[in-house]
Amino acid sequence: MGHRLTLINTDFLIFLSVFTLALAGTQVPGSVFIGVQNYFRSSLIQMPELPELEVVRDVLQRRVVGTTIERAEIVPPGGAIVVRDLTHGNFGAALTGATISAIARRGKFLVFSFATLYLILNPKLTGRLQLAARGDKRMAKTHLVLALSSGDELRYVDQKTMGQLYLTRDLTAVPDFAGLGPEPFDISLDEFRARLQKYRGEIKGILTRGEFIAGIGNAYADEILWHARLHPYRKRTQLTPDEIARLYDAMQRALCAAVEQVRAEMGEQIHLKPRDFLAVHLKTGEPCPRCGAPISLVGANQRITNFCRTCQPGGLIKGM
């Protein structure tokens, strides 16, 4: 853990110093900038969002629904942190012999249904599921292992034990779950407009709020806004009806295309999170796929915002 943290911090410092030089007007060769970012990208923690979780759900639908859990092993010490048994019973005993009857995605949650129970995963920044054969070596930071009647193991891996797995009979008892807004693919343009009216502030921030619309985080908000040609820091109150319609269309198009791309690249390796295909997010300094201008960066760490100043004009830049 300590080593990993050091690595991330070193990457971040290198990135920050190049970024600071660039801000100060010092000439940083583009290739150096891109090289540093590519190095940095590999270790940056990014939250899984709707496209990744939708594909994970599809794979699990095929591979685990209908199987029975033969053994549920909470692996110490991290297992005790990530598993939250809201039934206050015996987690292992409750799941042993239980058959997975369905799996659903809601926002950035995955919901496994059993006859009288739910197991709900909120992977947050660092949680991943992995499908493995029983004999396969466990990845470091594996905190929960469900041995299935199919011979597979469904494992939960979480580098920083930030995610949570709730066992419950009542979905409303799960933090942040009951208040989720509609799914992007289930909302009409009229409903989207009406919901948007309740929010003020910058449009990117609104898109990432789960109670407005579920499943969109930092990465895909950048992608959607690029598709919509809207500056991420435009105020919602400044957007015209046409721009809101463009945003709605871009949301559907960007997420739909991403699901297909992730499906093609992820395959059965559900612990992966392919994102190299993104147009702007984490592409600082690279050419905009639409106009060729270099992609801009604002912010740092998990709240990086990338956009194209040419295609997405306007907006006051935060902190600059």
Ligand SMILES: [Zn+2]
């Ligand atoms: Zn552009």
